[in-house]
Amino acid sequence: MNISLRILMPCAALLPLMPGCSRSGQDDAAGESAGTREVLRLSPEAMTNLGLETVTIQAGRLQENIQLQGEVVLDESHLALVPSRLPGIVREMPVDVGEQVSEGDVLASLTSQELADRIMGYVGTEWAFRGSMEMIKRERALREREISSEEQLLAAEQAYRQAETEHSVALQRMRVLGYKEAMLHMYLERPDLQDLTLYPIKAPISGRVLSRDLQMGAAVEPDRILFRIADLRQLWLRFHLPLRYVGVVETGLPVQVVNEIAGVRSKARIAVIEDVMDSRSRTTPVRANLPNAEGLWRPGMPARVEISGVPTPVERVVPLLAVQDLEGRSVVFVESEPGAFVPTPVTLGRQDASQAELLEGPPAGATVATKNSFLLLNAWQAED
DSSP, X not given: OOOXXXXXXOOGGGTTTOTTOEEXXXXXXXXXXXXXXXEEEOOHHHHHHHTOOEEEOEEEEEEEEXXXXXXXXXXXXXXXXXXXXXOEEEEEOOOOTTOEEOTTOEEEEEEOHHHHHHXXXXXXXXXXXXXXXXXXXXXXXXXXXXXXXXXXXXXXXXXXXXXXXXXXXXXXXXXXXXXXXXXXXXXXXXXXXXXXXXXXXEOSSSEEEEEEOOOXXXXXXXXXXXXXXXXXXXXXXXXXXXXXXXXXXOTTOEEEEEETTTTEEEEEEEXXXXXXXXXXXXXXXXXXXXXXXXXXXXXXXXXXXXEEXXXXXXXXXXXXXXXXXXXXXEEEEEEEETTEEEEXXXXXXXXXXXXXEEEESSOTTOEEEOTTHHHHHHXXXXXX
């Protein structure tokens, strides 16, 4: 396109600041055709008076703010499944779904004959173990006085080791059910006067009862899950990270979690960025820790995830100070030669607070005016 070669008058509107400012034609070769384009020429004195600064177009990183969709879920490290370790019949179930329980609270009680058998089995091994200890003490004393034979002492020691093993096995079978040895010793005296079949199911953690799978009088099989309990003071936030942010978003980064319908806003912190991507969405699953001491969040709630200041690499960046509006189009003033500026249309992409991605416009390596570039725009428009 050929533009007039005439030499334009000085920029009258800015003359006090810009002596030596003028607009003129400049040769511009493109392909096999040649023409001229208008440029704004500034003397060194004018550039100094303007406080004009320039920057070179190059690759850079945007501090991008991104928004993603996520979901609040249970923190599996604060979730407990409560099974029955023994078969039995449901006798009591004082706790219902939704109730808050403390560690050690009785959730339900079973009538279990196997529990009674284990307790009596332990009692039998305890008495046998104590008897074997007395026997070996006696045999050692007799052996020292040469009244007992070596064979009798060895037999006593073998009986002691056998009783000790059987006692340890019986004790371990009771510890699995939550019984301590001191608790079991109360059954040594008149166990027939106690209800040995009462099997209490206790809460292993403090939290909210999420589910209960019991009916009064129903038979319960071993290892069946009877209750689910979760500590809802700590939850997880799950969301998926697009491929272009993988490698720039790191664990430990804080995020904002928002549900506008519920009017809830909280902070979470990224804990895990998984290594395996979703092959269909081309995204990476991410998990963040979400404190919930006030109970504002509930598992299953949708949430908007806001991540601020994500360093995103782009091929070309331009400072927003350099971008001006000329006749409804975004332009930058490219310094084609020292002191000569040409308004060049640009197309911008993603932006942060101070710069933007340059999709179309000057190539990498071009020099553009930044600080006070609006004065160049005023000078250019004053000449029209």
